[in-house]
Amino acid sequence: MTIALEKPVKPRQGRDLVSPELFDRLVEFCADEYGLERCVAERVQSEAIAMCYVMGATEAGDEMAPSKQVDAGWHTFMLHTEEYAKWCKESFGYFLHHRPNSKIRTKALMTDVVGRIKAQGFEADERLWGTAAECNPPACCADGPCC
Template identity: 65%
Template sequence: MPSTAVVARTRTGRSLVTDAEFDTLAAFCADEYGLERCVADQVIDQALALVHVMGTSGEGANMAPSQQIDPGWHTLILHTGWYADWCERSFGYYLHHQPNAKVRTRGLMVDVVGRLRAAGFEVDERLWGTAADCNPPACCGDGDGC
C-alpha cells in the first residue's frame, strides 16, 4: 500500500512581505549595519520569521533574537510606519520591542529555533548560534556561546 504521508513545506520570513518591501529592508540593514547584502538578506528573513512567530503566538516576551538577528529586528522597527502596519495586518496588534540582551543564552536560542521550525519556517542556525559547526564570528557570541 502506498504511503499517504504529507510532506510539509517550510516557508521563509521573506514570504511574509512583498519583494519590494524585502529589498528595502535588506538594503537598509546592509547599509546601516555594515553587512554584506547576502548576509543582510538572511538576517531580515530570519527577523521577519521571528517577529511573526512572536506576534502570532503571543509569546514574544519569552523569545529573543540572537545577536546576529537583532539588527534585522531593529531594521523592521526603524521603518516605523511600515512596521506598525505590517504588525496590524499580520497579527492584529503592534508588537513592541522590549530588549533584554542578558537573556541571550544558547538554551533560549535553541528554543527560539524550535519555535520557528514548529511554525513552519526555514531556519539558518548559523545566525542563531545553534549550528553544529558554529565558529566565530559567523554565529557565536550569544550568551554562553557555542
C-alpha cells in the same frame, strides 16, 4: 493507508511575509546600517521577520528574544515604522513591541526560539542564532562573507 506527498513542502521564510519591494528596502538598509554584505543582510532580515511573526502570532513576545545578529534585522524593520506597524496589525492584530534584554541571550534560549520558529513551519538559519552544530567562527556564524 499511508499518503505520500508528491512534492515535499518547502518551509516558509520570513521574506515571504512581506512584499519583495519592502524586503529589498529592508535588506538595503540593514546592509548599510550594520555593515553587512547583502547576502548576510538578506538572511538576517528574513530571520527577523520570521521571528517577529512567530512572536506575534503565538503571543510569545515576552518569552522569545533575538540573537545579536537577528536583532539587527528586527531594528531595521521597526525603523520602517509605517510598514512595521501595518504589517503587525495585518499579521496578528496588534503592534509587537521590542522589549530589549540582551542579558538573556543564552544558547538554550536561542535553541528554544529556533524550535518555535521551525514549529510554525519556517526554515531557520541556525548559524544566525549561535545554535549550529558545527559553528566555525567566523566562517559560519553570520560574521563571515555570505555564510
